[in-house]
Amino acid sequence: EVQVLESGGDLVQPGGSLRLSCTGSGFTFGNYGMSWVRQAPGKGLEWVSTISGGFDGAYYADSVKGRFTISRDNSAKTMFLEMNSLRVEDTAIYYCAKMGSQKDFDYWGQGTLVSVSS
Amino acid sequence: QSALTQPPSASGSPGQSVTITCNGVGGDVGGYMFVSWYQHRPGKAPKILIYGVDKRPSRVPPRFSGSISGNTASLTVSGLQAEDEAVYYCGSYAGTNNPWVFGGGTKLTVL
Numbered sequence: 477e478v479q480v481l482e483s484g485g486d487l488v489q490p491g492g493s494l495r496l497s498c499t500g501s502g503f504t505f506g507n508y509g510m511s512w513v514r515q516a517p518g519k520g521l522e523w524v525s526t527i528s529g530g531f532d533g534a535y536y537a538d539s540v541k542g543r544f545t546i547s548r549d550n551s552a553k554t555m556f557l558e559m560n561s562l563r564v565e566d567t568a569i570y571y572c573a574k575m576g577s578q579k580d581f582d583y584w585g586q587g588t589l590v591s592v593s594s
Numbered sequence: 595q596s597a598l599t600q601p602p603s604a605s606g607s608p609g610q611s612v613t614i615t616c617n618g619v620g621g622d623v624g625g626y627m628f629v630s631w632y633q634h635r636p637g638k639a640p641k642i643l644i645y646g647v648d649k650r651p652s653r654v655p656p657r658f659s660g661s662i663s664g665n666t667a668s669l670t671v672s673g674l675q676a677e678d679e680a681v682y683y684c685g686s687y688a689g690t691n692n693p694w695v696f697g698g699g700t701k702l703t704v705l
């Protein structure tokens with residue numbers, strides 16, 4: 477059974493940093509792109525970042541470019557999101573998602589909550 | 595990639611069919627239309643319903659179907675059930691510059 481599980485969400489002050497992790501199981505992790513998608517309170521889904529399976533591409537939404545860094549360790553079946561210079565508007569549930577064959581998000585985790593507040 | 599526009603709400607009675615639209619999907623990329631649909635219940639993980647415009651994962655009931663006309667994609671839910679109450683999002687990929695975007699979501703109510 478394919479599963480992805482996020483961790484690392486926390487309460488952090490504006491300007492602070494946080495590192496999220498996402499572990500995959502039930503599939504050959506290194507063969508698939510992986511993504512982060514977030515949902516701010518009362519808002520819809522917002523794509524944040526995607527990393528290809530073969531390390532040949534990392535993509536970011538304009539809202540996080542230059543502040544967030546996506547990476548992965550295929551041997552540990554884990555993806556990371558390093559978040560720096562956090563802003564109040566980064567407050568959201570952050571979901572990890574496995575990429576499907578048609579640029580879609582075919583399996584999602586339960587999410588981890590990031591709260592940015594003083 | 596401009597935002598995708600969905601109606602904020604939709605409703606139907608059990609057994610009826612409902613169609614949710616998604617306007618503004620980009621032109622094809624390399625000959626493919628990368629449009630997908632997701633169901634999101636409160637407190638749950640989002641779940642894929644449709645990918646590649648009209649393809650359905652085997653774990654998704656055939657009551658869910660996707661289509662496209664011009665730059666408007668559609669999700670049809672047939673034989674509405676109470677468990678279909680959720681927020682539905684369309685998503686689209688349009689190339690390497692800010693590549694993925696979601697619609698604002700449509701809250702489906704089963705009357």
